[in-house]
Amino acid sequence: MMKYSYLKKLFIYSLILGALPVIVMGVFSYQRASTVIQHKVDEANRQILNRAVNSIEHKLETAHIMATQFANSTLAVSALELDLNRYQFEVVNDLMKTIRAFQVFDFVESVYFVNLEKEWLVSYKGLERLSETGALSEWSASLSHPAQWETGSEEGSVCLIKPLPFLSGQSPPRAALVLKFSPRLFDSLVRSESFGDTVIYNENLEMIFRNSETLSSKEQQAKLERALKLQSAEQQDIDIELDGAPMLITVQNSGYNGWKYVSLVHLSEITKESKAIGWVTLSVCVTIILITLGLAWQGSKMFYSPIRLLRDMVAGSNHESVSSAATDEIQYIRTGIQGLLGNKLELQKQLQKQFPYLHELFVIKLLLGQLSSKEIRGHIEMFDIVQNWSRSSVLTLRVYSLDGSRFEERDLGLILYAVKNIMEEILTVVQPFKPVIMNESCVAIVVDSSAGIVPAEDRLMHLCEEIKEKIQTFIGLEIQMGVSRFHAELEQASVAFADSTAALHFCQRTGYRGVMRSEQADPGSLLEMTYPARQEQELLEAIQSGDRSAANEVVARILEKIEERHFTQIEAQVLFYQLFVKLNGLLQRDKQTLKKMLLDVEHVQTLFRTTSFEELGHWFTSMGLEPLFHLLLAREQSHQSQMAQRIKDVVHKRFEENLTLEAIADLMNFNANYLSRVFKKEVGMSFSDYMANIKLEMAKQLLTESDMQVQQIAEILHYQSTAAFIRYFRKMEGMTPSSYRDSK
Template identity: 30%
Template structure:
């Protein structure tokens, strides 16, 4: 075997084997050492998710129950003696109960008037005393809290044991739901135990899930008499009560083996959520990892050895061919190979000796490179435009490349394609078209009047030589030259192009500056249009915008953002027209156009980000900043805003707003219930929720059926009735507490809603 092949094979196998073995050992120890911690962390995440799902169901049910119980219909009916003859009122109350089913999968609900002895459930209206579970429901009135969750394991001491709920979880809401020893009525809903179990079953593959109520009862267990499970439940409950720890983990014994227990205590109702995972299952995974790692490393070692051998042979193959080739080119110098086989010597030593003999022929290669002058000249001109070539370097190399050495004036002509829309070409043809135009320029302008034309940064650039010194005559000469180029391009390619012409200059070192002047001249197309020949001296330098201009544009941008949020496309188009007119009518330099409009683009992007999406995903490829920055005319910019930005943005926001209506309305209702004693207004809600007041008003009316002010007034009157019933506060004090500065206005509003004055209501309530 050749020395080089042997060294190559040994090195490749060693290079592949050492990392495989090292990574395999390290990965096993890391994986086996962290797996228990990962399981623990995974259980904590699963417990949190399970708790959030369960509490979401319970909170939704609680919210719907509180809304129903606090409605004027329910609070008024509780104080009345209803009979089956009150069909309309009973029907309205029943519909309210049925509507609660849309907020949770409840199996039964009761609206009970304790004082007037009637009850309504999903099936009937009947006297409360006629219910079979009357004693149990009556016992709920003695519970300490206004709202209570009754699990199957929580027994009411005052109720009949045979009537205790078995397989349902009840929510009991006192009416009115302020603290009282004896409420006027109850709202009781029953949530099937299977609803909670179904939420737990989604994570059954990650250990056994348990839920304990505030007294430590494992009320969801299918085996309530299992002593081991009961013991574990007691340990979990005791651990959660020690030092009032809200979360933690510990090891225990279950089914004859060790188990890892992870628990969380809910701040909502003090239920304990726990996960139990067998330690043996965890270590079993570690053993599996060890075998898998061993087999994987063994397979990788074999694969590395095979690939090393195959790759070494393939890598050695060209070396061997080169070695044989050099032997054929030159004989073995001074008999260096005599007495030794070709396989026992280092091939690179042989090749080095042959290359040393060939290095003397380098001059022949230089002569061959002279045939590549065209590419070298293009590269030379590109270095001129990029400022990488000094005047002394040019003087040294110009004769070598056959470039002009004498002139009176120089100028740079930069040509750009205005647009490919409406032509038979696509964006993928742009580079090819520029090279075609570059060839046409090389043929149109004689070689003695130009340097080599080049394509640079999506532009065709030509450095022109002139013997004319008169500025006016030179400008006319350059204009005619640019015009002839434009005419030929349109004649052969049917493309409209614009040409930017720099100021004339004398020193070759100013070529880069002139090139940038021609580019700046082309930027004038944003305000001047397309198909132009623009001289740099005709474009005035931009001036800074006055503060009033910025303020006006910012005001229009903010208005446009609000209109887009409201989904009013017609008004948005009108405001955008004002926005464009404000820029065009002012003395704004064309260089300021992209900067000003990028501020509006960024605000539109922010609307997408606020909805949790990305610009590319929500609006498409055409709405990116890269696409915007490629636009060169005002018409193209306006078309881009309307077609590529506004059209998909309005469609996206319309889809998002439908899914947000319900959540926004619920948040507004919650704000009313929590902050009714403050100077609450639609504008305050808009500030808290970060939405426009008009938008919030429309969403609230759509979801609740009433406007914001009416709902707020009705809820305050509900609170006023409760205060009149339960306190001895003066009417003026109640009015002030409910943010009425004028007591007379409060009395008028109360009489309009309730049908009587506050004093009459209190007197009527006390007579009952």
């Protein structure tokens, strides 16, 4: 058996078609998310770094302004000319007080007012003589090449040097104000919320500050410094690797003092978020792919099922003829269909040979009423018959006698075949149906498309006479032929066949030789029961009285007489069909319903398909009489319902007359007992109970809607007495009429 290769291909194609967009979208989403996260982190670090730079530069600028103000102050300028000592404590105290003003900034560690020329120094601690402390040479060296911003070898060591006097240009200067900043200057970086580390370089690329151990080795520092030297003015980001770890470097140059603020971010920190998103994306994609896998499998099986059915059909129909070299089911099916088409062509050739026999079989079944309307249309299409006729008739022909001829009884088959050929030569020139041999008779269906019935009948009789003459000329035998009436529908061919057979039997009984039309057959020459008038009356009475057993007895007597007089099945069928039509015509009032019933082809064909008298009797009682019983029962029920309603109408319209059922029966011209039974059956209560309920309802209405006294109400409603009215009202309502009025 062929493997499911096409199913696999269909499944793989469906899976790729469903999974590929998911994979592409997942990769795109991950890449996009990673790029966006990296951009957001870079932007956030840049903003954080910018805030930190602004904070540091603001502190430095504030300290620089205060230092400039001090350097330009009268106190500082005048103190430069003094050789301060402990005896000039007022000036020293003023200087110390001014210097201590810098203590308001927690990022200023210490302040030194140094005078190299006079060899003194004032700080937070007080006045120091440089010559006495031995620090003169150290300060002279520190101020020999003074820069505004001095960074020491120690990380975080930053000093602001203001030479004095201001704008003197002397080197080394006579004096200077030195502000030494504490590590608090970089608190904004230490407490930074950035994702990475921060390093600060001065204008000479000397490290001033770092907030982590990222650049712990000299090699890392050197590599970063080389990257910073190669950085262009427009370039703000640098991608490098430190110890094999990729880093994202963000650089911001200070326009205030030339420092470089460098942010170092490990890409692994950034990709943590990307990896998390990647895992979520992968999970979603895997879930969707699994769903797609299931849907692709179910869909592939669904779309493959017709192919599998075709494959199994091909394999089961002609497995050996299908090539075993087929690569998939489609090729397998194609090879099998090609083989089936070859078989079809061969079968068509065989059918062409059997075509005449199939046509005869179709005509025989049509005459016997064994085909439905749909089957008839199908056969007409199969035999390419152009359906352009408006009516049809049936011819039934038999050889009258072989006595005195050159033929014997054993030659009857050959004679019928010869008669059939003669009829075929005459009829098939203009007729679509070929004659057939049935029950030692030749039968033919003749169609006509004439505008009127008279030309059609003339043409039909001309054909019959021609057939009769040709048979007598070529075979030398006389024939008897029965011709049916014309019928509008081809489905009525079985009825027409019965008509023509009945006409032929008339010829046989009377000895008539020639063509006999069914309407010309003399009923008086047939059996007495061709139209059973007496039995018809008995059946009619049984049906009207609803007595099924009596009706069945009448049908049984008709069948007994048919058997006694040796009726054929066709004759019995025609007899019962006539009886069926007459009874329906007498009992069915609705002409449209009657017409629909009598023209029901399937219904009539069922009658002519019966094969025994017993089956015919069963059809007549069940299909013919039973609907009439139901019809009369429904009509009787409707009539009784109308009578009950009419009684109610009379009661309500003439209530004041206090009519009895006998009086109403006289008005309606019916028996009172019959009306009583009908009323109780339809209403569900006797007439007297109905009247009592009517009186009670009217009494309740008068009690609630009028001011009439109880006695007046009893008189109007024809109660025997007021006491009788009160007793009956209390019995039915549980209270007296007066109490009922008060309660309402």
